Amino acid sequence: WIRSYCMSLRPLGMEPPPERELLCIFGTGDLGRSLGQRLLQTGYRVVYGSRRPHSCGPLPPGAQVMSHTEAAQLAAVVIVCVHREHYDFMEEVAPQLKGKVLVDVSNNSKKGLYPESNAEFLQSLIPAASVVKAFNTVSAWSLQNGPSDAHRQVFLCGDKAEAKQAVRELATRLGLSVLDRGSLSAAREVEDFPLQLFPEWRLPLCIATGLTAFFFFYLLIRDVIYAYVEQDKDISFRIMVSLANKVFPIVSLIMLSLCYLPGVMAAILQLYRGTKYRRFPDWLDHWMLCRKQLGLLALGFAFLHVLYTLLIPIRYYVRYKVTAHTVLQIRENKTAVFDTTSAWRTDSYFSVGILGFALYVLLGITSLPSVSNALSWREFSFVQSKLGHLTLLLCTLHTYLYGWNKFLRPSTYKWCTPPGYMLCLVVPSVVLVLKLLMVLPCVDRSLGRIRQGWERTGPEGEGTKPLMA
Amino acid sequence: WIRSYCMSLRPLGMEPPPERELLCIFGTGDLGRSLGQRLLQTGYRVVYGSRRPHSCGPLPPGAQVMSHTEAAQLAAVVIVCVHREHYDFMEEVAPQLKGKVLVDVSNNSKKGLYPESNAEFLQSLIPAASVVKAFNTVSAWSLQNGPSDAHRQVFLCGDKAEAKQAVRELATRLGLSVLDRGSLSAAREVEDFPLQLFPEWRLPLCIATGLTAFFFFYLLIRDVIYAYVEQDKDISFRIMVSLANKVFPIVSLIMLSLCYLPGVMAAILQLYRGTKYRRFPDWLDHWMLCRKQLGLLALGFAFLHVLYTLLIPIRYYVRYKVTAHTVLQIRENKTAVFDTTSAWRTDSYFSVGILGFALYVLLGITSLPSVSNALSWREFSFVQSKLGHLTLLLCTLHTYLYGWNKFLRPSTYKWCTPPGYMLCLVVPSVVLVLKLLMVLPCVDRSLGRIRQGWERTGPEGEGTKPLMA
Amino acid sequence: WIRSYCMSLRPLGMEPPPERELLCIFGTGDLGRSLGQRLLQTGYRVVYGSRRPHSCGPLPPGAQVMSHTEAAQLAAVVIVCVHREHYDFMEEVAPQLKGKVLVDVSNNSKKGLYPESNAEFLQSLIPAASVVKAFNTVSAWSLQNGPSDAHRQVFLCGDKAEAKQAVRELATRLGLSVLDRGSLSAAREVEDFPLQLFPEWRLPLCIATGLTAFFFFYLLIRDVIYAYVEQDKDISFRIMVSLANKVFPIVSLIMLSLCYLPGVMAAILQLYRGTKYRRFPDWLDHWMLCRKQLGLLALGFAFLHVLYTLLIPIRYYVRYKVTAHTVLQIRENKTAVFDTTSAWRTDSYFSVGILGFALYVLLGITSLPSVSNALSWREFSFVQSKLGHLTLLLCTLHTYLYGWNKFLRPSTYKWCTPPGYMLCLVVPSVVLVLKLLMVLPCVDRSLGRIRQGWERTGPEGEGTKPLMA
Structure with missing residues (x-):
C-alpha cells in the first residue's frame, strides 16, 4: 500500500x-x-x-x-x-x-x-x-x-x-x-x-505555593483547630470554601505587592548609589524579570476570591445560618436595628474591592502580548505603573475596610495570633508608603535625573549622555 | 466640486x-x-x-x-x-x-x-x-x-x-x-x-446547537411537563433560568469531553495499527482540527453556567422559596438541624467547580493567538493536554458531587428517565477512563515509541527515523 | 571599578x-x-x-x-x-x-x-x-x-x-x-x-466621565436627596453600591448605543447624498474612529454592573431587609402569594441580561488585536455588526424588562423626573429603530449599491467602478 x-x-x-x-x-x-x-x-x-x-x-x-x-x-x-x-x-x-x-x-x-x-x-x-x-x-x-x-x-x-x-x-x-x-x-x-517549560513562571509559582501553604495552615489552626480545641465545635467543612476564600485574597494581595516591591527597591538603590549604571544585585534582577508572572498569578488568586465570594449566598451553611438567625429573632421577639455605619462600611468595602478587581483585570488584559505590543512605551508604563499602584492601593484599602475596627478588638487575636488579613497587610502597606515617598517632588526629581543618565559620582561632564530606555 | x-x-x-x-x-x-x-x-x-x-x-x-x-x-x-x-x-x-x-x-x-x-x-x-x-x-x-x-x-x-x-x-x-x-x-x-465565514466553527456550532436543543427538550419534558402532568403544577417560568442553568453546564461538559475524545481515539488507533504513518479516517482528522473551537464553545457555556448560578440568590422565585421555608419553620415550630455532610458536600461541589472553571478560563486564555504563539511547543502541549485533562477531571468530579447519592434514589428517575447531568457524565467518564489507561507505563511507552517514528510492522531498520512534530 | x-x-x-x-x-x-x-x-x-x-x-x-x-x-x-x-x-x-x-x-x-x-x-x-x-x-x-x-x-x-x-x-x-x-x-x-498617551481613548473617556457624572448627580437627587427631603430618611449609604449599580449599566448602555449610532448616521448620510465619495463631516469621522474604544469602555461598565449585581445578596442592607421582611410576614401572620408573572418577568430580565453580557464579552474578545487579526474581513464585520447589534438589542430589552410596567405608574416619576434607566433607553431605541429601517429590503439594496461605488448623481457610466473596501 x-x-x-x-x-x-x-x-x-x-x-x-x-x-x-x-x-x-x-x-x-x-x-x-x-x-x-x-x-x-x-x-x-x-x-x-x-x-x-x-x-x-x-x-x-x-x-x-x-x-x-x-x-x-x-x-x-x-x-x-x-x-x-x-x-x-x-x-x-x-x-x-x-x-x-x-x-x-x-x-x-x-x-x-x-x-x-x-x-x-x-x-x-x-x-x-x-x-x-x-x-x-x-x-x-x-x-x-x-x-x-x-x-x-x-x-x-x-x-x-x-x-x-x-x-x-x-x-x-x-x-x-x-x-x-x-x-x-x-x-x-x-x-x-x-x-523549556515556563522557566520564568517557576519562581512566582514557588512563591504562590509557599504563601498558599503557609496561610492555609495558619488559618486552619486559627479557625478550625481553635474552634475544635477551645469551643469543641467541628467546623472542618469550612475548609472547602470559607478557608479557601480567606487564603486566596491574602496570597493575591501579597503577590500583587511583591510585584511592585522590587521597583521601589531598585529606585531606593539608585538613589542611594546616585547612578543607574551599576548593576542591581542578581536576586533583584531576577525578581524584576518575573514581575509580570507575579502579577498574573495574583490576578488568578483574585479571580478565585471573587468567585468564592459571589458564591457565598448559595452555600448550604450560609442559608442555614440566615434562616436560623431569622427564626431566632422571631422566637426571642427581638427587632434588629438597622446600623447605617455597618451599611456604609460593608458597601464601601465591596465597592472598593470591585473597582480594585476591575483594574486588576485591566492590568491583566494589557499584559496580553498582542495588547502590550500595541501600546507605546509611555502608555505601557502608565498602565503598569500608575494603574498598577492604584490597584494595589484599592486592594489594600479593601482589606483595611474589611478589618475596620477589629484591629483594636482583643478577641480578634485568638491564641495571640493576628488574623490572616492583618498579616498580609504588612507588605502592601510598606510598598505604598515607600512609593508615596518616591512621589514626593524632591525625591522624584533626583530619581528622574538619575534615570536620564546623571551620575552623582561623575561630576566631570560627559558629552554623550545616554538615552532613556 | x-x-x-x-x-x-x-x-x-x-x-x-x-x-x-x-x-x-x-x-x-x-x-x-x-x-x-x-x-x-x-x-x-x-x-x-x-x-x-x-x-x-x-x-x-x-x-x-x-x-x-x-x-x-x-x-x-x-x-x-x-x-x-x-x-x-x-x-x-x-x-x-x-x-x-x-x-x-x-x-x-x-x-x-x-x-x-x-x-x-x-x-x-x-x-x-x-x-x-x-x-x-x-x-x-x-x-x-x-x-x-x-x-x-x-x-x-x-x-x-x-x-x-x-x-x-x-x-x-x-x-x-x-x-x-x-x-x-x-x-x-x-x-x-x-x-469565508468561520468555516472551522461550523461543525462545533452544529454540535453545540444540537446538544442544546436535545437537552432543552429532554429537561423540559422531565421537569416542566412532568410537573404539569403528574403534579398539576405550572412551573413554566423555570424555563428562563433554572432550565437554562441545567442545559448550559451539561452541554459544556459534553463539549469539553468531545474536545479530548479524538486525541484518545487517535492514540488507540495508533496503538492498534502500530504506526503513526497511516492517515486517520477523515472524520477523525476533521474532528481533531476543530478541538480548539469545541473547547472555546464549551468555555462559553461554562461562563453562562457560572453567571446563571451566581444569579440564583437574587431571583424572585428563590427569595420567595427561602422566605416561605423560614415562615414554615416558625409556624410549625420546627428547628432544622445542621447537617455537616451536606455542608461538606455542597462546599466541595462548589469549590471543585470554581477551580475547574478557573482552569477552563486559563485554557481559554492560552488559546488566544498572541498567547499561544509565545509558548514553546512543550509549554503549549503541557497546558492543552495536562491542564486540559485536569479541567475535565475537575468538571466531571463537580458533576458527580452534584449528583452525590441521587444516583441510587429511585425518585430521581422520573418517567424512568435519568436526569440530564447523569446522561452528560457518560462521555467525560469514558474519556477519563481511556486517558487513564493511556497513562499506564506500558501503554505510555509503546505510544511514545510509535510517536517517535517506530513502526511495529517495519522491523527492517530504517536509518532516517523521522523527527517528532 | x-x-x-x-x-x-x-x-x-x-x-x-x-x-x-x-x-x-x-x-x-x-x-x-x-x-x-x-x-x-x-x-x-x-x-x-x-x-x-x-x-x-x-x-x-x-x-x-x-x-x-x-x-x-x-x-x-x-x-x-x-x-x-x-x-x-x-x-x-x-x-x-x-x-x-x-x-x-x-x-x-x-x-x-x-x-x-x-x-x-x-x-x-x-x-x-x-x-x-x-x-x-x-x-x-x-x-x-x-x-x-x-x-x-x-x-x-x-x-x-x-x-x-x-x-x-x-x-x-x-x-x-x-x-x-x-x-x-x-x-x-x-x-x-x-x-503619545492613548490619544484615541481621550474622547470616549470624556464621554464616559461626563455621562457618569451626570447620571450620578441625577440619581443622587432623585433617590437620596428625594428620600431625605420628602420622607426624611437618610439612605446616603446607598451611594456606594445601589447608586453605582444604577449609574454603571446606564452609562454602559448609552455608550454601547453611541458605538453603533455613527454607523447608522453614516448610512443615512450616504443614502441622502446618493454617493459614498463625499467625505463625512469631521466630527462623524472622529466619532467613527473611536467606536472600538467606546465599545470597550461600555464593556468595562457592564462588567462592573455584573459584579455589583451579583454582590447584592451578601450586602448587609439586603440581608437586613430580607430578614425584616420575613419577620414582618410572621408577625402580621400574612402569607405572600407566589406571583408567576413576577417570576417570569425577573427571570426573563436576568436571562436576557446574561446573554447580552456574554455577547458583550465575545465582542470584547474579538477586538483583541491578535484575535481580530486572525479574522477575515467578512468575519470581523459579522461579529462587530451583526453580533454587535444583537448585543445592543438584548441589553435594551433587558432594560425594558427591568422597567416593565413602571413606565405607566405615576409614582415612578418622583419630582416629575423619569428614572435613570428610562432616560438611557432613548439613544439605544433610536439606534435600533434606525437600524431596523436600514435592514428593510429596499433601503438595504440602495445602500448596498452605493457602497459598491454606484452614484446617484453620476449617470454617465464609468468603466472602472471601484472595489469595495
Whole structure:
C-alpha cells in the first residue's frame, strides 16, 4: 500500500520549471514532509534523500525521492530532518556534502542528553560543509497550516555568513520571521528553546505555593483547630470554601505587592548609589524579570476570591445560618436595628474591592502580548505603573475596610495570633508608603535625573549622555 | 466640486525625485486610493489609470491621473483595483500591458460566481502579461491606518517567478508579510479567503446547537411537563433560568469531553495499527482540527453556567422559596438541624467547580493567538493536554458531587428517565477512563515509541527515523 | 571599578572575521548598549564612539570603544544614540561624517520642546550626511529580550533612498519589522509616537466621565436627596453600591448605543447624498474612529454592573431587609402569594441580561488585536455588526424588562423626573429603530449599491467602478 501510494505521488513526466531552485531534504518524517510541502508551495523544487527511497511512505505531491547520495549531489542546500541518533549515516554521504549548506533542524527529547549541541555534532561529522541551525522551533503543524496560526519565529545560528544568508532567505520566503542568534556555539541554547517549560513562571509559582501553604495552615489552626480545641465545635467543612476564600485574597494581595516591591527597591538603590549604571544585585534582577508572572498569578488568586465570594449566598451553611438567625429573632421577639455605619462600611468595602478587581483585570488584559505590543512605551508604563499602584492601593484599602475596627478588638487575636488579613497587610502597606515617598517632588526629581543618565559620582561632564530606555 | 478637488490634488510643477520607482494603479476606488496613498508614503511614484481622468474624485496628494493607456505605458507593474465585472476595458489596453506585471487585487461578493478565478480570467484576457494575485486580503482600512492594526498577511500566487518576486518586494516594502501560495491555479483559493465565514466553527456550532436543543427538550419534558402532568403544577417560568442553568453546564461538559475524545481515539488507533504513518479516517482528522473551537464553545457555556448560578440568590422565585421555608419553620415550630455532610458536600461541589472553571478560563486564555504563539511547543502541549485533562477531571468530579447519592434514589428517575447531568457524565467518564489507561507505563511507552517514528510492522531498520512534530 | 570592567570587556587580540560589516554607535547609554549587543549577536562588528572611551561603563563583549572621530571613520553607518541636548559635539565630528548614513534614534521627553524634529536638527548640523530616523519606537528592553516579546515595529523616514535602504536592511536583519513613513519631514510625527498617551481613548473617556457624572448627580437627587427631603430618611449609604449599580449599566448602555449610532448616521448620510465619495463631516469621522474604544469602555461598565449585581445578596442592607421582611410576614401572620408573572418577568430580565453580557464579552474578545487579526474581513464585520447589534438589542430589552410596567405608574416619576434607566433607553431605541429601517429590503439594496461605488448623481457610466473596501 505504502509503495504504490508513494509512487503515485511522484510525477514522472512533469519537469518543474528550470528557474526554480532545488532543495534537498534528508528524512521523510513529519517535519521533513511538512517542510517539503511548504517549500513546493512556495515555488522550490524538492528532492528527498531516504535510505529506502522506494518505501518511504506518502510524500507531498511534486517531490522526488532518491538515495541520500544522489539527492545530496543535486542541491546546494541540504535540510537534515533526521534524529541525532541516526546522524551516523551522514558520514557515508560526506563527500557529496562538501561545500554545501547543511541545515540542522533537530531537537532532543531532553536537555543535557549530549555533551555538544546537535548542530555542532553535525559540523564535526562533516567539517567540509557549513552547518546552520534553523527551523527547530517551527512545528510540522504550523508549516502545514500557515505560520499566521503559530510560531513563525526561526532562530538561526551558524559560523558561515553566506550559509546563514541562504537559510535566512529560504525562511523569509516561507513567510517565517528570522532572528539571528550568532555563531554555531549558540546552537545549544536554540535547541533548548522547544524544551523549556515556563522557566520564568517557576519562581512566582514557588512563591504562590509557599504563601498558599503557609496561610492555609495558619488559618486552619486559627479557625478550625481553635474552634475544635477551645469551643469543641467541628467546623472542618469550612475548609472547602470559607478557608479557601480567606487564603486566596491574602496570597493575591501579597503577590500583587511583591510585584511592585522590587521597583521601589531598585529606585531606593539608585538613589542611594546616585547612578543607574551599576548593576542591581542578581536576586533583584531576577525578581524584576518575573514581575509580570507575579502579577498574573495574583490576578488568578483574585479571580478565585471573587468567585468564592459571589458564591457565598448559595452555600448550604450560609442559608442555614440566615434562616436560623431569622427564626431566632422571631422566637426571642427581638427587632434588629438597622446600623447605617455597618451599611456604609460593608458597601464601601465591596465597592472598593470591585473597582480594585476591575483594574486588576485591566492590568491583566494589557499584559496580553498582542495588547502590550500595541501600546507605546509611555502608555505601557502608565498602565503598569500608575494603574498598577492604584490597584494595589484599592486592594489594600479593601482589606483595611474589611478589618475596620477589629484591629483594636482583643478577641480578634485568638491564641495571640493576628488574623490572616492583618498579616498580609504588612507588605502592601510598606510598598505604598515607600512609593508615596518616591512621589514626593524632591525625591522624584533626583530619581528622574538619575534615570536620564546623571551620575552623582561623575561630576566631570560627559558629552554623550545616554538615552532613556 | 469633484473636478476642482481632483485637480487641486495634482501637483503640477513638482516632479518626484527620479530614483523612485513608478507604479500604475487602474481604478480610483477605495482600495486603489488607499494603496496609492501608502505607496506614495513608502517612496514610490504613483500614476492612476482612469476612464475619466478629469472627474475621478479625490486622489492622494502627489499622485497623477491619466487614461489607462497612457498610465500603463509608464510603469512595469500595473495594479488592477477594478471589479471583475469591468475587466472588459482591459482588452483595449492589452498592447500596452505586454510583458508587464499585472497585480490582480479583486475579490468577488460571493463564492462560485464565475467558473474560473478573477486572476486566471485576467491572465486569459491579457496572455502577454504576467498576472500575480496579491493584496486581496488586505483592506483599504488597514492600508490607511498602518498594518499593525490589522491584517498584514498578503497571499501571493502567480506563474512567473520574477513577476512574483517584484510583487513580493513591493509588499514587503509596504510593511506587509508575504506568503507564497504557489501558481495562479491557487488564485481561486486565495480569492475565497475574504469570503469565508468561520468555516472551522461550523461543525462545533452544529454540535453545540444540537446538544442544546436535545437537552432543552429532554429537561423540559422531565421537569416542566412532568410537573404539569403528574403534579398539576405550572412551573413554566423555570424555563428562563433554572432550565437554562441545567442545559448550559451539561452541554459544556459534553463539549469539553468531545474536545479530548479524538486525541484518545487517535492514540488507540495508533496503538492498534502500530504506526503513526497511516492517515486517520477523515472524520477523525476533521474532528481533531476543530478541538480548539469545541473547547472555546464549551468555555462559553461554562461562563453562562457560572453567571446563571451566581444569579440564583437574587431571583424572585428563590427569595420567595427561602422566605416561605423560614415562615414554615416558625409556624410549625420546627428547628432544622445542621447537617455537616451536606455542608461538606455542597462546599466541595462548589469549590471543585470554581477551580475547574478557573482552569477552563486559563485554557481559554492560552488559546488566544498572541498567547499561544509565545509558548514553546512543550509549554503549549503541557497546558492543552495536562491542564486540559485536569479541567475535565475537575468538571466531571463537580458533576458527580452534584449528583452525590441521587444516583441510587429511585425518585430521581422520573418517567424512568435519568436526569440530564447523569446522561452528560457518560462521555467525560469514558474519556477519563481511556486517558487513564493511556497513562499506564506500558501503554505510555509503546505510544511514545510509535510517536517517535517506530513502526511495529517495519522491523527492517530504517536509518532516517523521522523527527517528532 | 568602572574602568577595569570596561577594559576587561574589550577583547584585545581577537579580530572579528573580516566579512562582517562594521557599524558605529555614538553613545554608550542603555539603548546604545542594547543595540550594540543585538548587532553583535546578529553578526555585525560594532565600534562605540565615546567622549571618554576609557571610562564608559560596561559594554557588550566583543565591541570596541574609541573616540567619536576614530569610530566615525571606520563605518559607513553611524547610529546616534545620544540625547538631542548633546548633539553639539557632532559638529566637531562633521568632517568624518561626510557621505555617511546617520541614524537618529532619539526621543524627547515632551512634545513640542523644539521647533524642528531631532532628526531634522541633526541633518541641519551635518548637511553632508544622510540622516535617517529609525529605531526610536524600539526599546532597550525589547532589543535585549528579543522582539517577539514587544514592539518590533520600526518606523523609518529619511530623504535619501539608499540610506533608508541600508537602515531597512539593518532593521530586518535584527528581526524587526520596518514601515516606511516617507521623507525626513515626517520625523516629528515619528518622534511623537513614543510620547503619545492613548490619544484615541481621550474622547470616549470624556464621554464616559461626563455621562457618569451626570447620571450620578441625577440619581443622587432623585433617590437620596428625594428620600431625605420628602420622607426624611437618610439612605446616603446607598451611594456606594445601589447608586453605582444604577449609574454603571446606564452609562454602559448609552455608550454601547453611541458605538453603533455613527454607523447608522453614516448610512443615512450616504443614502441622502446618493454617493459614498463625499467625505463625512469631521466630527462623524472622529466619532467613527473611536467606536472600538467606546465599545470597550461600555464593556468595562457592564462588567462592573455584573459584579455589583451579583454582590447584592451578601450586602448587609439586603440581608437586613430580607430578614425584616420575613419577620414582618410572621408577625402580621400574612402569607405572600407566589406571583408567576413576577417570576417570569425577573427571570426573563436576568436571562436576557446574561446573554447580552456574554455577547458583550465575545465582542470584547474579538477586538483583541491578535484575535481580530486572525479574522477575515467578512468575519470581523459579522461579529462587530451583526453580533454587535444583537448585543445592543438584548441589553435594551433587558432594560425594558427591568422597567416593565413602571413606565405607566405615576409614582415612578418622583419630582416629575423619569428614572435613570428610562432616560438611557432613548439613544439605544433610536439606534435600533434606525437600524431596523436600514435592514428593510429596499433601503438595504440602495445602500448596498452605493457602497459598491454606484452614484446617484453620476449617470454617465464609468468603466472602472471601484472595489469595495
